[in-house]
Amino acid sequence: MNLHEYQAKELLKQYGVAVPPGAVASTADEAAAAAKELGGDSFVVKAQVHAGGRGKAGGVKMAASPKDVAEAAAKMLGRRLVTAQTGAEGKEVRRVYVEKACDVAKEIYLAALVDRSLGRVAFLASAEGGADIEEAAARTPGKILKLSVDPETGLDDDDARKMAADLGLTGMQADAARSAMTAMYKAFIENDASLIEINPMAVTAKGDLIALDVKMIVDDNALHRHPEWEKLWDEAEVDAEEIEARRFELNYVPMDGDIGVMVTGAGLALGILDLIKDRGGNAADFMDVRPVATREQVAGGIKMLFANPKVKAVLVVAIGGGVLRCDTIAEGIALACKEAGGHVPVIVRAAGTAKELAELALRNQGVDVIFADDLADAADKAVAAAKGKA
Amino acid sequence: MGILVDGGTKVICQGLTGATATRLTERAIAYGTRMVGGVVPGKGGTSHLHLPVFETVAEAVDATKPDASAVFVPPAHAADAMIEAIEAEIPLVVCVSERVPVLDMVRVKRALEGSKSRLIGANSQGVITPDACKIGVMPERPHTAGRVGIVSRSATLNYEAVDQTTNVHLGQSTSVGIGGDPVYGMDFIDCLELFFADDATEGVILIGEIGGTAEEEAAEFLKREKSPKPVVAYVAGLNAPTDRRMGHAGTVDVFGAGSAAAKIEALESAGAIIAPDASAMGITMRRALGGR
Numbered sequence: 108m109n110l111h112e113y114q115a116k117e118l119l120k121q122y123g124v125a126v127p128p129g130a131v132a133s134t135a136d137e138a139a140a141a142a143k144e145l146g147g148d149s150f151v152v153k154a155q156v157h158a159g160g161r162g163k164a165g166g167v168k169m170a171a172s173p174k175d176v177a178e179a180a181a182k183m184l185g186r187r188l189v190t191a192q193t194g195a196e197g198k199e200v201r202r203v204y205v206e207k208a209c210d211v212a213k214e215i216y217l218a219a220l221v222d223r224s225l226g227r228v229a230f231l232a233s234a235e236g237g238a239d240i241e242e243a244a245a246r247t248p249g250k251i252l253k254l255s256v257d258p259e260t261g262l263d264d265d266d267a268r269k270m271a272a273d274l275g276l277t278g279m280q281a282d283a284a285r286s287a288m289t290a291m292y293k294a295f296i297e298n299d300a301s302l303i304e305i306n307p308m309a310v311t312a313k314g315d316l317i318a319l320d321v322k323m324i325v326d327d328n329a330l331h332r333h334p335e336w337e338k339l340w341d342e343a344e345v346d347a348e349e350i351e352a353r354r355f356e357l358n359y360v361p362m363d364g365d366i367g368v369m370v371t372g373a374g375l376a377l378g379i380l381d382l383i384k385d386r387g388g389n390a391a392d393f394m395d396v397r398p399v400a401t402r403e404q405v406a407g408g409i410k411m412l413f414a415n416p417k418v419k420a421v422l423v424v425a426i427g428g429g430v431l432r433c434d435t436i437a438e439g440i441a442l443a444c445k446e447a448g449g450h451v452p453v454i455v456r457a458a459g460t461a462k463e464l465a466e467l468a469l470r471n472q473g474v475d476v477i478f479a480d481d482l483a484d485a486a487d488k489a490v491a492a493a494k495g496k497a
Numbered sequence: 498m499g500i501l502v503d504g505g506t507k508v509i510c511q512g513l514t515g516a517t518a519t520r521l522t523e524r525a526i527a528y529g530t531r532m533v534g535g536v537v538p539g540k541g542g543t544s545h546l547h548l549p550v551f552e553t554v555a556e557a558v559d560a561t562k563p564d565a566s567a568v569f570v571p572p573a574h575a576a577d578a579m580i581e582a583i584e585a586e587i588p589l590v591v592c593v594s595e596r597v598p599v600l601d602m603v604r605v606k607r608a609l610e611g612s613k614s615r616l617i618g619a620n621s622q623g624v625i626t627p628d629a630c631k632i633g634v635m636p637e638r639p640h641t642a643g644r645v646g647i648v649s650r651s652a653t654l655n656y657e658a659v660d661q662t663t664n665v666h667l668g669q670s671t672s673v674g675i676g677g678d679p680v681y682g683m684d685f686i687d688c689l690e691l692f693f694a695d696d697a698t699e700g701v702i703l704i705g706e707i708g709g710t711a712e713e714e715a716a717e718f719l720k721r722e723k724s725p726k727p728v729v730a731y732v733a734g735l736n737a738p739t740d741r742r743m744g745h746a747g748t749v750d751v752f753g754a755g756s757a758a759a760k761i762e763a764l765e766s767a768g769a770i771i772a773p774d775a776s777a778m779g780i781t782m783r784r785a786l787g788g789r
Contacts, residue, residue: 223710385774
């Protein structure tokens with residue numbers, strides 16, 4: 108689950124990471140009032156959407172007075188912000204965050220994440236932070252510093268000190284970096300984070316380190332021990348289709364093609380997308396069914412595919428294992444076809460546990476599907492069907 | 498023969514009395530797996546499926562001397578169960594649980610360091626040496642005892658490879674799912690080492706996917722080892738949907754994790770034979786082993 112910038116900052120502040128004073132607003136008036144309350148003559152107004160690249164897309168504006176803040180907020184609120192990470196349709200801005208601007212001597216990059224190859228939490232840091240960190244990292248990967256943490260002993264003070272020195276920080280700045288890292292690590296572990304990315308982290312002339320922007324992701328798999336996440340969940344940030352897919356426990360990502368695809372298993376689903384492309388077709392989505400799926404969840408997912416007006420053919424690839432059985436999938440297909448199907452051909456490739464039962468069930472129920480013998484056959488038949496050659 | 502498990506492997510099940518664990522264990526027994534007991538806190542001293550149930554893994558180890566433990570417990574308790582098995586020095590721990598929190602897996606990974614255990618998973622379909630021993634959730638039927646080792650991150654692509662190698666009459670020596678989670682136990686390299694040393698295995702099918710760097714690391718290993726047996730690789734995700742999430746994937750990509758194309762290139766340059774698509778893993782191996 109992604110957190111909003113203001114949520115992440117509130118959280119990190121509790122752990123002792125310095126953030127600029129700020130307040131959330133959902134109207135221009137509220138934004139002006141927040142600025143007045145904060146005081147001073149230099150503010151930043153930031154669109155609160157779950158996407159990076161806001162600065163380059165006009166989602167971050169400087170303002171010199173509460174009136175300017177209101178103007179900037181009015182231009183953002185209610186609009187759709189299109190950044191490099193949102194897709195063409197953008198994200199509606201429903202809140203802005205108003206912050207006091209701060210003097211910046213230099214900007215660094217500091218992130219904590221789970222390093223997959225080490226199997227540990229690691230810090231990444233660069234002396235050159237800011238919006239161009241991605242290009243900078245691609246250009247000179249050697250300038251990205253890395254420090255992994257032993258989960259038994261926690262962040263090692265000497266390691267943190269060395270990383271601060273390698274970032275070119277000395278004296279008070281180095282101490283501030285060390286304590287920021289300690290706070291980040293504690294916040295990371297206690298909140299089951301999978302990413303805390305501070306970019307940029309401002310280094311001030313006085314020697315403070317202030318988190319100017321924070322991206323934070325927490326691990327959905329740990330929801331059972333974080334009842335407080337209920338309050339952080341922002342349904343409006345998620346596409347309607349994805350919310351529906353979540354209801355059916357499906358992993359769903361819409362794409363641009365015309366073949367609706369449902370597959371048991373993410374890896375196989377990726378393989379099918381590649382096969383469809385190879386055979387000259389285009390998938391309309393990536394949809395992965397969990398092994399514990401019920402008949403109703405399968406039916407719900409297939410109905411979503413039927414409901415997509417771009418879809419000209421539906422391909423269901425089911426490999427039944429010890430948990431999910433093909434006959435469950437078959438019942439789901441039958442249910443969806445009866446309630447919402449008929450207008451597009453459905454191609455089914457079933458293998459594994461209860462394959463014959465599945466095929467028999469579909470035939471007996473009089474549901475009109477095209478059976479495929481193997482993956483290549485399934486892709487060929489789906490591509491042909493989408494081109495009207497079924 | 499084969500790797501990790503064979504007909505002599507004695508197996509306990511942690512979480513034996515759960516509904517899914519019960520069904521899977523019944524099927525494992527029917528397949529011929531030597532199940533010797535179970536561990537369920539609060540149910541020690543009882544029996545289930547004619548197997549003795551123990552309070553702790555340590556008690557089960559004393560009484561049954563297992564070679565492996567199947568961890569079939571809910572994700573919230575999976576890490577503690579794995580760590581208990583590792584501390585009891587069970588040589589092979591197999592965890593099929595899905596959705597184990599990643600920081601729990603970081604703890605498990607730490608517990609594995611310097612231990613006497615190997616871990617398969619979590620979020621793995623398990624391991625099977627056909628006609629000898631099955632620990633996991635895979636469908637039994639497409640497996641046939643044979644010549645090809647299979648190691649995969651994805652369970653369902655693994656089943657495809659099994660199906661295909663059966664159809665081209667190669668069969669499998671052992672098939673291992675290393676799991677789809679970011680932090681996990683045995684990796685491609687661990688399995689390749691075992692397969693290269695195994696007499697029954699004539700070739701290995703390695704199945705990767707986008708995300709992480711496991712495939713690139715496997716490629717480095719293949720380059721170093723000068724693979725004595727053909728390795729057929731398939732990597733899924735050349736046409737994966739563009740990731741619209743903020744941060745995470747972007748960060749990972751920035752700091753060096755490869756696309757499917759980069760992984761394929763790394764594996765190919767290390768001497769692996771690339772299967773052109775997911776339907777061609779079996780036939781590619783058939784050709785690599787000199788068949789037509």
